[in-house]
Amino acid sequence: MSKYSVSEENHIKAIFHLQQDQDTVTTNELAKELQTKPASITDMMKKLKTKKLVNYQRYKGFRLTEQGNKVALNIIRRHRLWEYFLSEKLKFNWDEVHDVAEVLEHVSNNKLIDKLDEFLGYPRVDPHGDPIPDAQGKIKSSKKTVLSALPLNTPGIINNVSDQSSEVLEILTHKEMNIGTRLEVKKKFDFDESLEIKIGRQAAFTISKKLADTVYVQII
Amino acid sequence: MSKYSVSEENHIKAIFHLQQDQDTVTTNELAKELQTKPASITDMMKKLKTKKLVNYQRYKGFRLTEQGNKVALNIIRRHRLWEYFLSEKLKFNWDEVHDVAEVLEHVSNNKLIDKLDEFLGYPRVDPHGDPIPDAQGKIKSSKKTVLSALPLNTPGIINNVSDQSSEVLEILTHKEMNIGTRLEVKKKFDFDESLEIKIGRQAAFTISKKLADTVYVQII
């Protein structure tokens, strides 16, 4: 596994995420994701194609090759392990870890990452609930349900939060909805699509559809 | 304090080290240190001059400005804190930490470094015995003596090892000469300049001049 530049790695990782819910990624989409220009994406796709990391034909969109997927999973492993370290050991807030990890993920010394993994006790999920790939690139994808679609009176465990902004962190922390918290939806109001949530023996409270759309739970 | 490129930081740090024992650093010296070409150094010195990090006049050598010194101490702080982390927490060997730290030192997020410092318990020296500058850039320079010049029967504590190669680590580990070890020189042989060393109640043993030249001690 040779070494890729920071820019190459950022492109590979972004394609990986985009291709999860569609079968081909377009130039414009990736440009938007990486806050760059479509022309720059075309250049990079040509390069990644010669390195056999991406299947690309002009005007036809692209996808990672097997090779590309492997590389992407390794970058994601690095990213999430550093996020876990920052959150768990250095006591960073939830919403601060991503940006720092965005840089640290490019320190691509495998011995470093494996020792970090060991030091952290082989965590399986990062601070946002996303699974951490193991040294072989295996990733555990648990089928999760968005909270806004959780059936009534069905216990679920908060698994993942898709929006990592400090605003979301603030409200979830305030309502004591953390990763691992067990909850049920008691009612859904058609009027404004708000949901009534109950955690353990506490009094039920209401959250907005907008918030419920960012929270993913695992049904038990 | 703005942000500097990896290459700029490597140049600044190298100048800092070279200027410790001479009053002006030359183009060729720095090129050799950084394994690059003199022409490239000239280019970089022009750039660092416009950024007011270096005092430079063509053909006259250079030195860091006040500003440049501050930046250098911050890089060295980052480098040594990461070395401490790698050695103390991730259990890397002594001779492996430098190369990894050479990359990590360029992740220049001050909050990260200050939290890392706190997490590590504010260590004062890195795994080679070199002092770690504090958040204000203050560095504690203890006057140290090279072991080969330590007077006979004078107790000293191993403080620092200037050669960080695995060969040196191997021999020092084997002879149980670690940072913090207290020892005395019992004899010096003129024939081959070897030294007889005694640690605590153990039997005395002999080391070469070459080895004694890499070890620095603090006289108690």
Next chain:
DNA sequence: GCATTTTTTTAGCTTTGTCTAAAAATAATA
């Protein structure tokens, strides 16, 4: 003090990664 050697700088070229503007291909729609 002049010639020779060494050091340093300059000039010009290369690679990587990005950009803008224009051209080409594809998609949408009337």
Next chain:
DNA sequence: TATTATTTTTAGACAAAGCTAAAAAAATGC
């Protein structure tokens, strides 16, 4: 289907960081 709109690619430029080869300055040695 022809026209229009959108997307994507190409062409050409630029900045950063490096290199080689040649020129200029400084240092050395007789």
